[in-house]
Amino acid sequence: MVTNDPHILETIHTKVTHEFSKTLEMFGLSPQDARLFVTLYLHQTPMTLDEMSEALGKSKTAMSNGVRALLDQGLVERVWKKGFRKDLYQANENLYRNFMSSYIKKWQEAAIEQKNSLNVMEEELKSRIQDYSDQEKMQLADDLYHRIEDMISFHEWIAQAFDGIDPER
Amino acid sequence: MVTNDPHILETIHTKVTHEFSKTLEMFGLSPQDARLFVTLYLHQTPMTLDEMSEALGKSKTAMSNGVRALLDQGLVERVWKKGFRKDLYQANENLYRNFMSSYIKKWQEAAIEQKNSLNVMEEELKSRIQDYSDQEKMQLADDLYHRIEDMISFHEWIAQAFDGIDPER
DNA sequence: TTCTTTGTACAGTTTGAACTGTACGTAATA
DNA sequence: TATTACGTACAGTTCAAACTGTACAAAGAA
8 A cells, every 4th residue: 555544643543542442451441441541541641631532522521430430440640730720641651560460469369359258158068067967958068068169279279370470570 | 156047058059159250250251141150060960941040030031041151151061861851051160271271361362462453553653654744743653653562562461471370270 | 743842033121331411519710 | 709610420311231021943742
């Protein structure tokens, strides 16, 4: 192609936004939050709500909500500019630390948390299991017990697997 | 507690289902699919659509759809029992292989895929970048170019990180 | 063949998430 | 002080996903 499309820059910008959003969605961001983040990330200077609204073609209210969600997740920060009344926001720079690293941490914590919950239930079941004189119920309780043990192992594997990843680079 | 709650087994069963579903949702399963899978997993023998419907209190149609989703993801298999007309389904046994291992593979493939897409865009941008005489546009293109490079690095980190996990135990 | 059972396609309903426009509280400006 | 600009709370709308009940096609039983 030798054509000199005057919108080539915008076209690539759009494609990149779409592509990178998909990756961020894998980290659990909603499609809209991901889009907003990428918009901020590609924009080299901090943006106002009105600029985001313009860039994404959505209402200011939607941007206000979206930015708050990103702030809560620590992906975006508010910036001050003296003599400027509007709020300014920019995407945090370090992608790896902001996503990969915190993501791993989130998984590990969740895995350990769930494992603990299961342990509690396992204990409860064990202490009750002898109460059953009924043969059939005894069998059911025993089966459930083994399943819980499998689940606990599974959570241990998860925690261990993510432990093997170096969180900083 | 010395009380001997006659429903203690069901109570624990429910709690375990709920807890383990949360873990599976982290792997991208929808809440409904996760619940259905755990129900099958805890049930020691293969189940019919009617049994699932009974167990979850939802329509048979919903079960039919749910099971198909799980089949597509390779989490459940159909079982034959001679002289029995109804379809029987059971959860695949090995949790680690079915979830953790395939999950890691999915991430790696996705990361590499996205990285390739970004590479293509980067090349396109590079080949067009000299067409700009306009100083301002030149700057924009250059900024975008650097951002794309950052994104590519990010995807490389992802692929590398998941590479460090041993997929088989 | 006819009758019955079983799974699923389909149409309609419900529910929740995302978005919009308005209205209001707060803070800067004059 | 009054006025203007800004962000967000709120109520209403839209849209998609999940669910239900009915109707039908396929396969087994009689």
